[in-house]
Amino acid sequence: MSCFGLILLFVIVYVIFGPIGVVILSIILIISSLSKVKQTNISVNGFDQKKGYPSYDPFIDIIKIFSYITLLDSVVSKEEVEYVKSFLISLFPNDTQRVQTLMYYYKEFNESPNRFNLNEAIENINRFAKYEERLSIFSVVVDFSLKSRKSEKVRETLFGIGKRLNLNIYDINSIINYYDKFFSKDIDNRKRWYSILGVSEECSNDEIKRAYRDLVKKTHPDKLRNMPETVVKDAESRIKEINEAYNNIKMERGFS
Incomplete structure (x- = not known):
């Protein structure tokens, strides 16, 4: 599917199902892409392989981005934790063990940010995901970020992440502005x-x-x-x- 076709699909889903439909569509596209990636021997920075982390799980890279956004204000809120947990349950409704493992990573990364490298995480995503899937991942990251806090610092960070995901500037701004407009409109509600x-x-x-x-x-x-x-x-x-x-x-x- 072309980039224009994907954006059109997002618009149609939004008109029919609203914002929750857009998030669900993003999750489906992420699953279709990254669930096909076989685990490899790419190392997870800072973790001892003897402790049970011998292989690479592509979803860990999304968790790293969540942690990076979470720690922008050095505070891990309950809302952020619940968002990540709900997101993972949506991805793996029948795999409690994987949800628990990824939540463990989220907790570890939040407590020891020096244990992961954001650039490495983004490089891995670029390696495994096509443009449309990277766009979907970015949509979820923006959704998470703007629900958590609204500030220029977050917007600048999101723009930087979008560029490092090799997304074009038009798509980056379109996604950020879409979510920003939605949350600005509904914040009172x-x-x-x-x-x-x-x-x-x-x-x-x-x-x-x-x-x-x-x-x-x-x-x-x-x-x-x-x-x-x-x-x-x-x-x-x-x-x-x-x-x-x-x-x-x-x-x-x-x-x-």
Whole structure:
């Protein structure tokens, strides 16, 4: 598929399925590319092969980029960890061991950034992935970055990563501007969703689930059937608002 064809496909998917469709499409393209790559003897910087890392897993390079972005502000947020975990579960829904192994790498890289080389990771991706797949990987990286924090430093870093992935400037800017526009437009909605549930954006998925269940127990209209009709209607509106906020957060974070 040509670059123009891929961008057109992204646009069509966005129109039909929205932003979540774009992310899912990116994941599918990444799987179709990198899952075919056989493990090789390329070393993983800083890790002793005797400790169980004897071969190269192409997805480790994506994890390295995630870690690099994560450490730009020297803080590893719960949202970032949950994003990476949800992303890996989407890639490998039936391979818990691989998800755990890659999450272990993410944790190790975050704690010891000198253990990986970003340039080497990008060189490996360039070696194994075609242009369209590199574009998809870049889309996921941008999605992760702009959900985590919005700043010129991140934008400059993303632009540099895009160039090192040998993407043309038009495609780099198109992807960054697309996600930037989406998150700028929806940032107020996102804050409102979390506010409705009474949680912060730093909360874990489990904390959000607990908050949702507690709110449903307290406000469900079935408990107010003997109350005046206006009270019941208010409760119905409230529970609808709670459900919509929770479903939007679930969709954004990728948990069920």
